[in-house]
Amino acid sequence: MYVSRGARKASRARASAAVLGAALLLAACSTPEDPKEEGEGGTAGAGITQQPKEADPFWVNPDGNAAKQVAAYLKSGKDDQAEQIRKIAQQPTGEWIGPENPEQEARGFTEAADKAGRTALLVLYNIPHRDCGQYSQGGAADGNAYRAWIDGVAAGIGDRSTTVILEPDAVLHLVDGCTEDEFHEERYDLLTGAVEKLKSLKNTKVYLDAGNAGWGHPDQIFEPLKWAGIAKADGFSVNVSNFYSTEDSIAYGKQLSSKVGDKHFVIDTSRNGNGPYKAGDENERWCNPPGRALGETPTIKTADPLVDAYLWVKRPGESDGECKGGPKAGQWWPTYALKLARASGT
Helix, strand or coil, X not given: CXXXXXXHHHHHXXXXXXHHHHHHHXXXXXXXXXXXXXXXXXXXXXXXXXXXXXXXXXXXXXXXXXXXXXXXXHHCCCHHHHHHHHHHHCCXXXXXXXXXXXXXXXXXXXXXXXXXXXXXXXXXXXXXXXXXXXXXXXXXXXXXHHHHHHHXXXXXXXXXXXXXXXXXXXXXXXXXXXXXXXXXXXXXXXXXXXXXHHHCCCCEEEEEECCCCCCCCHHHCHHHHHXXXXXXXXXXEECCCCCCCHHHHHXXXXXXXXXXXCCEEEEECXXXXXXCCCCCCHHHCCCXXXXXXXXXXXXXXXXXXXXXXXXXXXXXXXXXXXXXXXXXXXXXXXXXXXXXXXXXXX
C-alpha cells in the first residue's frame, strides 16, 4: 500500500490502511488519552473552527477524536501537545459511514456541515466481502443489504452539499486477484448502482476509488473502473489511507485520467508528508509506519487542473491495525497522532 510492490501485496496493504480506519471509525469508538474527558463534551474548550471556505469548503467536525484530544490536553495543562494535535483537529477529515444506521449518520453529518455552510466529506466502505478477509473484513451481508444501505445513505444526504469517496479498494481488489471471481459480477453491479443512486442527488459529488501510485499501473485498472461506473461519477480518488507523495499521486492520477475520459480526481494527502515507508518488512510497511508526517492540508486549490481537491480521507492519528504497538484498526492513537503532527513541522 505504501511502496511500489506487486499488485496483490500493494492492494492488500492499502486496503488495510484505507479501510482500517473505517471499521472502527464508524462506531466512533476511540477515546481521548485522558479518560476523564469521556462524556464531558470535551471539545468545548478546544476552539475548533471552520477553514476559509474559498480554499477549503469541506466541513471541520468540531467534535472529532482529534478535537477531543486537544480539549483533554488543554485540561491537563499539556499545551504543547494540544497545539500539535490541533494541526489535525482543525482540518476537515472524512466521516466513514457505519453499517447500522446509514441514513441517520449521513443526515447528521450533512446537516451539521450545511449549518456551517460547508460540504460534508463522506466515505462509504461497506461493499460485501470487503478487504478479502484482512483487518477490515466484513461489509454488507449481501447485494440486497448493500443496496438498502446505499439507499439509506442517499436518503440521509438529501439535497445537502456532499462529496463521497466510494468504496476504497473495491475495484482494486477485483484487479489484483484478492476478491474471488464469483463475486466480481455482483460487485460491478453494486458499484454502478451506487454511483447512479448517489449521482441522482442534487448536490452530491462521487469519486470512485482507484488505488494508488505504488500498487501497479493504470493499464491494469482503467477498464474495471469503466465497468464499475466511472463514466457517471465525478471522478476517482487516489492514495486513500496511503503515503505516496502528492507528486507521484498526481502523475498516477493523470495517467489513469487519460484512459477514463479525462475524469478529474482527488488525492488523500492526510499522511503523505514524508512519502512511503521503505524499511522493514515489505508486507508490513503500510501498517502504522514510523517517521511519517501530515501532508498538504485539505484544499481545492491544487497543483493541477485535473485534481479537484487534496483531502484527508483517512483520519490522521487513527491506527492502521495492531502492529508496531498500535491499537485495533481505526482506534484513536494519540502517540502516533503526535508523531505525525510533529513531523509535519509548523
